[in-house]
Amino acid sequence: MIVLGLDTCLNACSVAVLDGERVLAHETEVMARGHQERLAPMAERAMQAAGLAFNQLERIGVTVGPGSFTGLRVGLAFAKGLGSALSIPIVAVGTLEALAGETPGLVVAAIDARRDQVYLQGFENGRALMAPDALSVDVAAARLAELSMGREVTLVGSGAPLLAEVLPAAKVVAAEGADARQVARIAAAVRTPTPPRPLYLRAPDAKLPA
Incomplete structure (x- = not known):
């Protein structure tokens, strides 16, 4: 199974492409902010490094928290958009598990x-x-x-x-973020994916505008 793993929940942005247990591509950048700008280019580079087109993906795994309110929403929105376009399952992975x-x-x-x-x-x-x-x-x-x-x-x-x-x-x-390779491995092992939702363990520090 070819899986794209994503993590944007903490102080890093991590992307990986796995085919079974074989890591085809992996990239991580430490960052406190800027996940939204970096995630799509990183995913595109990872797919190119893996020698695959996006339509060859069979599943996407994404961390859903706990973590940064903004960061986890960036990863989740990207995964949902890509999964919808490709009609493939999205698997929620807990940040702590990853x-x-x-x-x-x-x-x-x-x-x-x-x-x-x-x-x-x-x-x-x-x-x-x-x-x-x-x-x-x-x-x-x-x-x-x-x-x-x-x-x-x-x-x-x-x-x-x-x-x-x-x-x-x-x-x-010590780790600035979860490893997207682990996210992909966990996602591949899930038998019946359910629609992913963010995992908030407390109210966000930042408030969305009314």
């Missing part, structure tokens, strides 16, 4: 949500141990200690350094 990716063992994905909060979700060998949640750093640290129970832990994401003091022995993997 961050955890294929990391073995106990993995806790954490995104710095500002306001002394993190978005948090724990996984073990790819299986979610909890639903994604927005927690204060103190509550998240307590949840992390409860999940680990003395086991080895990998902390991944921009919120990982905020929790590292709780588990000094934990492996910390």
Whole structure:
């Protein structure tokens, strides 16, 4: 299955094209803003690098949050528009799930949500141990200690350094955004795609004009 993976939810814009497990193209740019201007050209370059036309895509995977209110809407709008034009399924992928990716063992994905909060979700060998949640750093640290129970832990994401003091022995993997290769892999594995919707764990900081 040929899948286009997209991530614009955090401080990076990432695009990947996969054919099964084979990565045909991958590009990532770190950016706090400008996802809307960069996403389409990056997707076009990735398809060219893969040697494919857009009408050869069979599925699109896109991160839907948690993350930046504006960023996740950019990725979702682009995916929906392209999917509609090509009449192919769009698969919603959680940002925290994509961050955890294929990391073995106990993995806790954490995104710095500002306001002394993190978005948090724990996984073990790819299986979610909890639903994604927005927690204060103190509550998240307590949840992390409860999940680990003395086991080895990998902390991944921009919120990982905020929790590292709780588990000094934990492996910390800082990440500005999710890897679109993981987004594509997760999307390909979904048996029955449902219409994607943004995942908001709290009200947006920015307000849309009335």
